Amino acid sequence: MIPILSIVGPTATGKSEVGIVLAQAFNGEIISADAFQFYRGLDIATAKIPLDAQQSIPHHLLDILDPNDDFSVYQFQKCVHAKIDELRERGKTPILVGGSGLYLKAVLYDYRFIGPKRRDDHPYVRLSNEELYELLRQRAPEASSDIHPNQRRRILRCLEIIDSTGQLNPESDLIPSELHPLIIGLEMERPVLYQRIEKRVDTMLDMGLIAEAHMVYTEYRHTQVAQAIGYKEFFPYFEGDIRLEEAIRLVKQHSRNYAKRQMTWFKNQMDVHWFLRDADQLERSQKQVIDFVKDFYK
RNA sequence: GGAGGGGUAGCGAAGAGGCUAAACGCGGCAGACUGUAAAUCUGCUCCCCCUGGGUUCGGCGGUUCGAAACCGUCCCCCUCCA
Secondary structure: OOOEEEEEOOOOOOHHHHHHHHHHHOOEEEEEOOOOOOEOOOOOOOOOOOHHHOOOOOEEOOOOEOOOOOOOHHHHHHHHHHHHHHHHHOOOEEEEEOOOHHHHHHHHEOOOOOOOOOOOOOHHHHOOHHHHHHHHHHHOHHHHOOOOOOOHHHHHHHHHHHHHHOOOOOOHHHOEOOOOEEEEEEEOOHHHHHHHHHHHHHHHHHHOHHHHHHHHHHHOOOOHHHHOOOOHHHHHHHOOOOOHHHHHHHHHHHHHHHHHHHHHHHHHHOOOEEEEOOOOOHHHHHHHHHHHHHHHOO
């Protein structure tokens, strides 16, 4: 049986590099699990690994979408499952690398997307948060107790599932999928991580982040991709409402906040084997990870 | 030197005698998460032995049963006049 590896963790911990090293060590290929790296032309803000850094390791799912395309966890799940089958047939180890928690969980765990996708014309859409919550309270009091009334999307989804299946979500997120993945988490001391994040934003600026953001601003302002960190912060600057330094400050701040949310997710939502990386000894931790994986499958 | 305005929690900013450990925003911390997830949402955020206690609103001194709020004085900051 060919194992499935996954590298997760907050942004700027070096997931891409570790992914390549693992791919080299275990005859693997990379599958990206970053919600914005699927889009063509969005390279700088998404910290997409450039071709010449890929060390000839195939990277799947990068650049598969046009920025105008919509995408969802559901589609991602289908794509990745197909990809995993394909790699295994070729005898390759699938290595999922990314920071989009829900996407990873949907693939690595037994997520079943039942019920229809939300439609904008559904009668529910017109209800207020309070009305939706009340509805949920009537249909599924046990579910409503741990969902806040303001969490509109969750309530909506919950109601959809009840409508189409007559019951609540299956407790599927507790059951790891049959893939039995080995999930490796990369983390760093908070101050070190935050420092790296800020330094990386500076590097992105040198690489032309503002031009990329402006491209998104002019061409894709109303699409999904416009909400990526590294773009949306520049929009008010382009409008003349804030100064450039302020926009940059916000990009850094939002990146730090995002990293924190990622930590919370991976710590509490998934079963992860963590590696605390020392920013000065990145190679050493790469070896540790490789040894760990070898040991795990011995 | 003269005339005004102002100094409030990490920052911004309300409050103009008791309902104030002090609204609100930001930042920070923690958390949630099934079809936009780099999204969306929640809680906490002066200190402590925390269903209670202790110190706060530039400093000091007063008035008052009671002061961040009133008076005096001193120290800073800003604007205008000289």
